[in-house]
Amino acid sequence: MQQAADTVTKIDAEENKATTAQHTLSVYVSNKPGVLARVAQTFARRGYNIESLVVSPGRNDEFSRMSIGVSGNPDMLDQIIKQLMKLVDVVHCIDHTFDNSVVKELGLIKILCSPDERGEILQIAEHFNCKTVDLTKNSLILMITGDSDKIDALTEMTSNFEVIELVRTGKVVMARGSSTT
Amino acid sequence: MTTTGLDGAQALLKCLDRQGIEIIFGYSGGSVLPIFDALETLDTNIKFVLVRHEQGAVHMADGYARATGKPACVLVTSGPGAGNTISGIMTAHMDSVPMIIITGQQVTWMLGKDAFQEADIFGISMPIVKHSYLVKETNDLPRITKEAYHIATTGRPGPVLIDIPKDVSQNPFTGELDQEMDLPGYQPEKASKFDPVAIQAVLDALKLSKRPVILAGHGAVLAHAEFELKTFAETLNAPVTATLLGKGVFPETHNLSLGMLGMHGTAYANKAIVEADLIMSVGSRFDDRIIGQADKFGRNATIIHIDIDPAEINKMITADIQCIGDAKAILVELNKRIQRLDTDEWVNHLGGYKNKYPLSYKMHGGLKMQHILDELYNLTEGKAVITTDVGQHQMWAAQFYKCDAPWNWITSGGAGTMGFGFPAAIGAQIGRPNETVVAVVGDGGFQMTLFELATAVLEKLPVIILVLNNHYLGMVRQWQELFFDNRESGVDLHGNPDFVKLAEAYGATGYNLKRPADVRKVLSKALEHKDGPVLINAEVAKTSNVFPMIPAGAALEDMLIEPPKTKLPKPVGST
Ligand SMILES: Cc1ncc(C[n+]2csc(CCOP(=O)(O)OP(=O)(O)O)c2C)c(N)n1
Ligand SMILES: [Mg+2]
Numbered sequence: 001m002q003q004a005a006d007t008v009t010k011i012d013a014e015e016n017k018a019t020t021a022q023h024t025l026s027v028y029v030s031n032k033p034g035v036l037a038r039v040a041q042t043f044a045r046r047g048y049n050i051e052s053l054v055v056s057p058g059r060n061d062e063f064s065r066m067s068i069g070v071s072g073n074p075d076m077l078d079q080i081i082k083q084l085m086k087l088v089d090v091v092h093c094i095d096h097t098f099d100n101s102v103v104k105e106l107g108l109i110k111i112l113c114s115p116d117e118r119g120e121i122l123q124i125a126e127h128f129n130c131k132t133v134d135l136t137k138n139s140l141i142l143m144i145t146g147d148s149d150k151i152d153a154l155t156e157m158t159s160n161f162e163v164i165e166l167v168r169t170g171k172v173v174m175a176r177g178s179s180t181t
Numbered sequence: 182m183t184t185t186g187l188d189g190a191q192a193l194l195k196c197l198d199r200q201g202i203e204i205i206f207g208y209s210g211g212s213v214l215p216i217f218d219a220l221e222t223l224d225t226n227i228k229f230v231l232v233r234h235e236q237g238a239v240h241m242a243d244g245y246a247r248a249t250g251k252p253a254c255v256l257v258t259s260g261p262g263a264g265n266t267i268s269g270i271m272t273a274h275m276d277s278v279p280m281i282i283i284t285g286q287q288v289t290w291m292l293g294k295d296a297f298q299e300a301d302i303f304g305i306s307m308p309i310v311k312h313s314y315l316v317k318e319t320n321d322l323p324r325i326t327k328e329a330y331h332i333a334t335t336g337r338p339g340p341v342l343i344d345i346p347k348d349v350s351q352n353p354f355t356g357e358l359d360q361e362m363d364l365p366g367y368q369p370e371k372a373s374k375f376d377p378v379a380i381q382a383v384l385d386a387l388k389l390s391k392r393p394v395i396l397a398g399h400g401a402v403l404a405h406a407e408f409e410l411k412t413f414a415e416t417l418n419a420p421v422t423a424t425l426l427g428k429g430v431f432p433e434t435h436n437l438s439l440g441m442l443g444m445h446g447t448a449y450a451n452k453a454i455v456e457a458d459l460i461m462s463v464g465s466r467f468d469d470r471i472i473g474q475a476d477k478f479g480r481n482a483t484i485i486h487i488d489i490d491p492a493e494i495n496k497m498i499t500a501d502i503q504c505i506g507d508a509k510a511i512l513v514e515l516n517k518r519i520q521r522l523d524t525d526e527w528v529n530h531l532g533g534y535k536n537k538y539p540l541s542y543k544m545h546g547g548l549k550m551q552h553i554l555d556e557l558y559n560l561t562e563g564k565a566v567i568t569t570d571v572g573q574h575q576m577w578a579a580q581f582y583k584c585d586a587p588w589n590w591i592t593s594g595g596a597g598t599m600g601f602g603f604p605a606a607i608g609a610q611i612g613r614p615n616e617t618v619v620a621v622v623g624d625g626g627f628q629m630t631l632f633e634l635a636t637a638v639l640e641k642l643p644v645i646i647l648v649l650n651n652h653y654l655g656m657v658r659q660w661q662e663l664f665f666d667n668r669e670s671g672v673d674l675h676g677n678p679d680f681v682k683l684a685e686a687y688g689a690t691g692y693n694l695k696r697p698a699d700v701r702k703v704l705s706k707a708l709e710h711k712d713g714p715v716l717i718n719a720e721v722a723k724t725s726n727v728f729p730m731i732p733a734g735a736a737l738e739d740m741l742i743e744p745p746k747t748k749l750p751k752p753v754g755s756t
Pocket of ligand 1: 570571575598626627651653656657
């Protein structure tokens with residue numbers, strides 16, 4: 001039943017903006033040409049911005065797994081999920097935002113540093129359980145894995161140094177226990 | 182490697198034939214040469230109709246499907262040929278019409294290189310198809326055709342496009358003609374199984390209702406649920422209104438029918454929705470044309486939404502009870518367990534509205550579209566297959582041509598595509614050769630696809646083209662009159678051709694209709710004419726307006742039953 005509200009839809013839209021949440025979706029798809037474009041288009045049509053996207057092979061090469069990070073109005077997202085499920089090549093689509101799933105990310109940070117600065121950076125790196133995956137006289141690359149917050153914290157902690165590149169994979173998600181992702 | 186002796190194109194046609202495709206509407210070109218050749222070299226049951234423009238081909242396939250329930254095929258060349266199909270595909274997609282569109286394509290090794298007549302039609306059409314394919318292997322053609330047919334015709338139907346590079350259709354076919362489908366993500370049968378808990382919820386809500394309205398949409402037509410719907414409404418004693426595309430699924434002459442609702446619906450249908458305590462949609466998607474201002478629609482009613490497409494639930498209107506599944510299967514189930522409701526007072530009350538606000542028109546002030554349509558209804562006893570174009574004539578046709586059966590009313594609803602009506606009538610006439618088919622078109626829209634007169638003449642189709650000629654883009658002019666201080670801008674169609682001479686130039690018959698007194702005579706003459714197409718150019722009043730009207734985005738209670746006396750604010754909704 002519709003609420004007897006006299007507010008015009010415009011105001012509703014404003015209110016909805018306030019309830020924007022970060023969502024992590026898992027979309028399991030047939031590995032067919034165009035499937036990524038179809039999924040991306042479903043978001044784009046509603047002016048939704050995909051914040052992160054990881055596409056990787058499924059258990060066999062007939063399927064692919066997409067982990068998609070988005071933020072926005074939950075009602076609209078609900079609609080998008082239904083429309084994703086409607087796509088012929090989508091096998092299933094699950095919103096893992098509220099089910100306490102394992103959500104992880106990998107980040108690479110390239111920092112220019114003199115040998116003097118290196119010690120302090122490596123100390124920070126150790127604290128975050130990073131690996132040093134490349135080291136030259138005046139640069140290094142740290143690799144970090146874990147929650148997205150942890151990667152955010154590392155970028156914050158290294159911001160005083162000369163960070164010249166940051167690459168993040170985007171979130172990958174897996175449901176806990178025997179649940180389906 | 183098995184050698185079948187067929188090339189890809191022949192294998193394709195063989196598979197379409199086996200699938201049951203009976204007709205291809207098409208237009209040739211370089212990249213489809215192998216397929217056109219196969220039409221000559223292979224013996225099939227498929228009929229080919231050469232059109233005059235690719236948009237016409239798609240609308241014909243659309244009209245054919247909406248008149249017969251069967252999908253047709255469209256065959257066009259790459260690049261511009263494929264591009265010309267877009268409005269037609271969008272029209273079919275918006276209204277859930279099944280069809281298979283086959284586009285030729287450049288050879289595979291030239292893809293993405295801006296080769297001659299290469300267009301990424303797979304990409305261009307992606308948002309307006311139910312599904313699509315770019316074929317890379319000749320031997321995949323049987324699986325893909327089978328999947329395309331299955332996807333187009335099951336669940337919520339829709340258009341499926343197959344893009345076939347020329348080398349794929351030209352190469353030898355060495356595979357199996359019988360192939361399994363590979364569609365792990367497509368399970369329409371799952372969605373069509375209804376939930377018994379939802380059925381119980383519907384039954385409980387119905388029991389409490391004193392003022393129910395059933396809202397029948399295109400989904401009820403597509404589900405072939407007309408019989409079950411009639412039983413349902415009659416058993417409950419509940420009134421039924423229909424969307425533009427639901428017209429006819431419940432007999433419009435039935436005592437319980439309220440006719441069409443929405444922007445130009447009947448006053449009594451819209452008033453019934455406003456006053457209802459329960460609104461049960463059977464296969465409608467609560468389109469913005471019928472709900473007006475969404476947050477006011479049915480706000481005092483329990484809303485039940487029955488739909489085969491889960492993505493329609495809670496999209497426009499939040500449903501109190503959702504019931505996902507096939508409309509017919511759900512009604513069969515409900516019909517086992519319903520009883521007459523205490524609705525006599527409600528039905529009488531709405532009868533009062535029917536008497537107070539009937540659809541009517543004045544006979545003075547020139548020749549009226551309504552008069553012609555009313556007379557057409559009488560002369561054909563409401564049994565003709567009617568296609569329409571888009572505009573004022575479409576809305577008046579919906580109001581005055583009452584339909585007692587589904588599959589007889591063919592109009593572009595979701596897309597509102599001008600140029601649809603006439604080619605759709607050609608498709609419908611081919612699908613139902615022994616019935617009267619009338620294309621009700623405006624002078625604007627007819628000129629968008631009138632070249633298909635050649636197709637209609639060559640196919641000797643006795644289709645009647647009723648051009649309701651107000652020398653205006655009438656519907657737009659109406660909006661300019663009502664909302665833009667009557668400032669006419671880009672709506673005057675002076676320079677219209679002599680439509681009768683035009684028909685004659687194509688080898689068709691044409692009649693002029695100018696006086697109200699001649700309506701019956703001219704229509705009768707046209708209806709008796711069985712020797713090829715006949716066009717009527719009806720010179721109608723230029724500046725009539727369609728009422729009732731709910732300005733776009735306004736609430737149903739803000740319906741204008743008559744021309745307003747004061748200036749109206751610009752509508753908040755689009756178009
Ligand atoms: C392809 C297309 N272009 C533009 C429109 C916008 N439009 C809607 S109704 C209309 C006027 C139609 O005029 P006509 O065919 O003469 O019909 P009338 O309203 O006069 O009966 C226009 C331009 C449309 N629906 N489709
Ligand atoms: Mg006109």
